[in-house]
Amino acid sequence: MSEPLRTREPVPAPDTDHYRRAMGRFASGVTVVTTFAGGLDHAMTANALASVSLDPILLLVCVERDARFHDAVEEAGVWGVSILPARARATADWLSSRGRPLHGQLDRIEHHPGPVTGVALLDDALAHFECRTTDLHPAGDHSIVVGEVVSVFTPDHTEDALLYYRGRYGRLT
Structure with missing residues (x-):
């Protein structure tokens, strides 16, 4: 026999x-996601990244629909991810600043083209992934x-990753 539903007082919907x-209390790594569209490199800082599947190997990133990057990644169909080391805070700040020049x-960031897709990958990253888009799902904004x-x-070298926690960059101590 199942337990009866508990009744609770109504709770107001959470505000943004x-x-x-x-959500700021959930620590996450920091990445740069890149693509190439319209003859230009496009890049953005992202911490909304997750492994989806091992068979096939799938990765997801969440992209704001109003961002320039959204149209570029949709057009290109390929993208790269560079996981940032703790010393790359300036890179994360630069690529998350709204209104920065696209050209x-x-x-100012050392990078190279990925061997499969040709998208920019950051030289000092802790790991790189190149991806071909398989699905794009609208999810709110x-x-x-x-x-x-x-x-x-x-790469063979290892160092601390750049983390994002409570609205600030940090590292494990």
């Missing part, structure tokens, strides 16, 4: 500020972009 503060946004991983690279 409260939701943002609560030359990667000029973002889209969930799912991609099949077509290449993975992890």
